Amino acid sequence: MGPPGSGKGTQAQTLVRDHGWVQLSTGDLFRDHIGRGTELGKKVKGYLDRGEYVPDAITVDMVRQRLREIPAGTRIIFDGFPRTVAQADALDALLGEFGRRVDGVVFFEVPRAEILARLNKRAREQGRSDDTPEVIGTRFDVYEKQTRPVVDHYQAKGIVRPVDGVGTVDDIAKRLRAAAER
Ligand code: AMP
Helix, strand or coil, X not given: CCCCCCCHHHHHHHHHHHHCCEEEEHHHHHHHHHHHCCHHHHHHHHHHHHCCCCCHHHHHHHHHHHHXXXXXXXXXXXXXXXXXXXXXXXXXXHXXXXXXXXXXXXXXXXXXXXXXXXXXXXXXXXXXXXXXXHHHHHHHHHHHHHHHXXXXXXXXXXXXXXXXXXXXHHHHHHHHHHHHHC
């Protein structure tokens, strides 16, 4: 977990690359559907363009489908999910269906000024349509309002592992790995 631009996707990919975990990124799944022009893609495009969250029911259904495809025993890193307390509750129920549970929650700590610099850089390099100044502002507000409480929810369970998210990708990947091992 972490605010937009805190490195969730980049770091999740290091666990995939170095340790064979499976990444389940709801943002990537939505972008894939939009790119392929599926019914789901058409339904969610407006939310992504505006920087708002896709409704929980749609998001949870998509995660359920993806989970069915992942072999039992695989270590999964969820990236950008759950983002609401309702999604966190749904995830517990879902994992229960598969005989699994959330083992730990990594929280990337990055100062806001650093994040804004990164998002502006990503806007130039990757041209993500939701990395415009206006939409970035909305995404931060939505994060604070809807996702901060999810961190608190996991904090109450004692499974949050804070990771300093400032440094090179490799430095942070080492810290992430150490946090994942704990
Ligand atoms: P991300 O790539 O994780 O930054 O997600 C990009 C966008 O996809 C978000 O701004 C939301 O519009 C949508 N999205 C991704 N994950 C979720 C989620 N768990 N719940 C609702 N909307 C999501």
